[in-house]
Amino acid sequence: MKQSLRLLITPLALAIALAVVVAWAHRGAAGAEVDVLATGKLAERIREHVALCAVSTALAILAAVPAGIAATRPGLRRLAAPLLFAANIGQSVPTIAVLALAFSVTGIGFRTAVVGLWAYSLLPVLRNTVAGLGGVDPATVEAARGMGMSPAQVLWRVELPLAWPVLLAGIRTAAVVNVGTAALATFVGAGGLGELITVGLDNQRDRVLYTGAALTALLALAVDWGLGAVAALTTAGRRR
C-alpha cells in the first residue's frame, strides 16, 4: 500500500514540475525564443530525445543480455573477461569521442547518435547480466538440473528470474545515463533536448538553455521512476 502510494507520488510531482517549466518558458519568452520554446517544438525535442534513448537502450539490451548469458554458460566462461573489457572501453572513452568515431562511419543524424549511445550503455547491462546470473546460488541451479530441467529450462525458469532484479537494475542505470548522454546527440545533428541547450548557449539565451536542461533532468527522473516501477511490480512479494 505504502509502496503503491509512493509509486504514484513521483509521476504527480514530475507532471507538476513539467507544467511549471513549460509555463516559465512561455511566460517570459521574447523574440526568437517564442518560436523555439513553442509547445509543439518542445514536444518534438522530447520525442526525438525519447526515441534516441529508447532505441539505443533497446539495442544495448538485445546485444548485452545474450552476450552476458553466453559469458556465464559453462564452457564459455572465458568469454566473460574479454567481453567486459570491450564494454569497459565503450564506457570509458568519452561519449563525444564515441560520437565522433561513429560520425566518421555513419555520417550525420539519428543513426550515428544511436550507435554512440548504444556503445555507451552496453557496459551496465552486460555487467549486471553477468553479475546477476553469476549471483544465482549454484545449489539452486544444480537442484534444477538434478530434477530434470534442460539447460534452456534452467535458464528461463530459474536463472533469469533470479537474476532479473540485478539485470533490471543494469538496464535502469543504462537508460537513465542515456537520457543525460543523449543531450550530446545534437552535435551529430540528431536533435533532442540537447538542441535547446546548445542553441541557448550559442545565442546566450538562458531561458532556452535552462528549459532544455530542466526537461532533460525531468525526463531522466521519469525514466528512472518508470523502470523502478517495473522492478517493484515484477519482483513483488520477493524478499532477498
Add this chain to the structure above:
Amino acid sequence: MIRYEEATKRYGPGPPALDRLTLEVPAGETCVLVGPSGGGKTTALKMVNRLVEPTSGRVLIDGDDVADADPVTLRRGIGYVIQQVGLFPHLDVAANVATVPRLLGWERRRVDARVDELLELVGLEPATYRHRRPDELSGGQRQRVGVARALAADPPVLLMDEPFGAVDPVTRARLQDEFLRLQRQLRRTVVLVTHDIDEALRLGDRLAVLATGGRLEQYGTPAEVLARPASPFVADFVGAGRTLRRLDLLSAAAAIAPAPAAQPSSPEGPTVAPDATLADVMAALLTGDSDSVGVVDGGSPVGFVTVDSIRAALRHDELARSAENSDAPVELEG
C-alpha cells in the same frame, strides 16, 4: 535396484575422488554413503542421476546403464534432495513441489492435488503453506518441502545429499524420524549421503563406509558394521562408542538369560517389553537397584536380562556376523 560396477571418478592427477566402487542397493532399501569429506560420497550419489559421469566403470538402475539414458529424462524419474535444500527462492512452496510434475506435463488439476497430498505427507498443512515462499519457512520446513518436491512425480529412486544437514539437532532428529516413517510407508530405493555416523546408523538399511580417496571400506548393515568393522579405519570412524551403539540395534529378547530360575523373581523390579532395545535395558539396569531386568510380553513374564546375558548376546551377535562374512578381516574388540 541400483548397482555400481567399478565406478571411478578422477578429477585430474592424484588420488581419485571415487575408486572402483562396486555395490548393490536392493530395491526398497536405504543405502547410506557415509565417511569423512573427500570420500567421494557425493560424487557416487551424483553418478546415479548423471550430474557426475564416471571416468570408468558404470552405474545401473534396474539393470540399465544410466549412461545410455537421456540425462533429462533420467533425472525426472529420480527424486533429488540436495544439501542446503536448493528450493527455488522465487517460487512459492506449491510451485517448488510441482516442478517435476510440470516438467512432465501433468494436467493442472492433477498437479494441484498431488501438491496438497505431498504437503500433507510431509506434515505441512497445505492451506497454510501452499503459497508461502521459501524464505518464509523455517529450516526444518524447507527440508520438508525439499523432500516433498523430490517425491512429487513418485520416483522409485530417491537421492538425498545431506538432506538434514542444515537444521538444528532437535529438528534433525524429528526429520529423521519422519524419514523413517515415510520410508516404511513408501519403500523407495534411497541413496543417502551423510558424514554423520549416527545418522547413517539410524537411517540406513545398509551402510557404505567410504574413506578418503574414494575407497569403499565396508558395506553392510548397521549391525554388521558395528559388530565387525572391516578395517581399523571403519572402527575408528564408527568410534569408541560403537559397543554402546550396538545396544541400540539388539532387542531385549536376544539377551534373555539362559536360566531364568537363577534369578529370584521380583515383581517390583524394572521390566521391559521383548522388543525394547538393549540400550533401554542397560538404562534400566543402571538406574534401578536390581541386577536384572524382567522381560514381560503382554503381561506375562518371559525371562530376565542381566549384564552377563547382554555381554553374551553381544558376543553371540559378533560370532554370527563373522560367520556371515568370513572373508572380511576380523578384528575382535578387546
